[in-house]
Amino acid sequence: MPATAASRSTITALVTGASSGIGAALAALMAADGINLVITARRGPETEAMAADWRQRHGVDVSVIPLDLARPGAARELVVEIDQRGLAIDYLVNNAGFGTYGHFAVTSVTETEELLRLNVESLTILTRLLLPGIIARRGKIMNVASTAAFQPGPHMAVYYASKAYVLHFSEALAYELGDSGVSVTSFCPGATKSGFQQRARMQKAAMLNMVKMPSSEEVARAAWQAMRAGQGVVVPGLLNWLLSRSVRFAPRRLVTWGSALVTGPGGK
Numbered sequence: 001m002p003a004t005a006a007s008r009s010t011i012t013a014l015v016t017g018a019s020s021g022i023g024a025a026l027a028a029l030m031a032a033d034g035i036n037l038v039i040t041a042r043r044g045p046e047t048e049a050m051a052a053d054w055r056q057r058h059g060v061d062v063s064v065i066p067l068d069l070a071r072p073g074a075a076r077e078l079v080v081e082i083d084q085r086g087l088a089i090d091y092l093v094n095n096a097g098f099g100t101y102g103h104f105a106v107t108s109v110t111e112t113e114e115l116l117r118l119n120v121e122s123l124t125i126l127t128r129l130l131l132p133g134i135i136a137r138r139g140k141i142m143n144v145a146s147t148a149a150f151q152p153g154p155h156m157a158v159y160y161a162s163k164a165y166v167l168h169f170s171e172a173l174a175y176e177l178g179d180s181g182v183s184v185t186s187f188c189p190g191a192t193k194s195g196f197q198q199r200a201r202m203q204k205a206a207m208l209n210m211v212k213m214p215s216s217e218e219v220a221r222a223a224w225q226a227m228r229a230g231q232g233v234v235v236p237g238l239l240n241w242l243l244s245r246s247v248r249f250a251p252r253r254l255v256t257w258g259s260a261l262v263t264g265p266g267g268k
């Protein structure tokens, strides 16, 4: 049901990577709760179609900014565009990200550069540029890390390391923001059904046969609940949570060995 004028939210959230998977499902939940949105991804038409649906069904404002956040300077361009449209961001969801599969020695250099720019650089610079406004409005930030953040990941070395960066950066930022009224949620899902596996070309990874993956919608519900509650580090799913804790007590070489079993070949 569309939000009425009286119930209309004045909150605007920026969601990156909103064209598919967890980001699309999360943006849909926010729209249903009356949150105005700025959504961005490379795929413009898909994102525009979702925006039209949410405007019509939920009565929210949705701005679409198609952009490749893996290009140098893209985070700055996005913030300039947001300013030019006269939009103010209360909630920031840094969700866009991708992985690459295979031994580092033979992975594409270009893809590695893009991964680092998207997963690490754009996330950091967007957060920095939008933070003064978010502090002024006592808003919220959610950075989508992964259970990959908790240990090294042979076969996906750069992706795992990028998510460790996201987790550590977000935890430190949450500490620095202390009693500012701004929450920083580090959301760490495990393997989830989305476009991620195909993009990473990881169909042969053993982990995909080890667990029944939740849908992006299920994971997005946990993410939205965590962000709304202003929680810190959140690992959805009991098994994911136990694994993320257990690696802290095991020798590092054993952890890397176990991780390689999970990421290594063994899938379909």
Ligand SMILES: NC(=O)c1ccc[n+]([C@@H]2O[C@H](COP(=O)([O-])OP(=O)(O)OC[C@H]3O[C@@H](n4cnc5c(N)ncnc54)[C@H](OP(=O)(O)O)[C@@H]3O)[C@@H](O)[C@H]2O)c1
Pocket (backbone or CB within 6 Å): 016, 017, 018, 019, 020, 021, 022, 023, 024, 040, 041, 042, 043, 044, 067, 068, 069, 070, 071, 095, 096, 097, 098, 099, 118, 144, 145, 146, 147, 188, 189, 190, 191, 192, 193, 194, 195, 196, 197, 199, 216
């Ligand atoms: N699925 C999993 O198993 C899993 C587990 C843990 C964490 N995560 C994390 O969850 C987040 C969302 O991934 P997902 O699983 O929902 O995968 P997904 O379905 O592939 O979605 C990724 C999103 O990021 C966007 N994106 C990718 N490259 C981009 C670029 N260069 N510029 C701008 N946007 C870009 C994609 O949009 P366009 O293609 O239209 O640009 C898409 O909207 C990622 O950070 C991922 O690392 C996923």
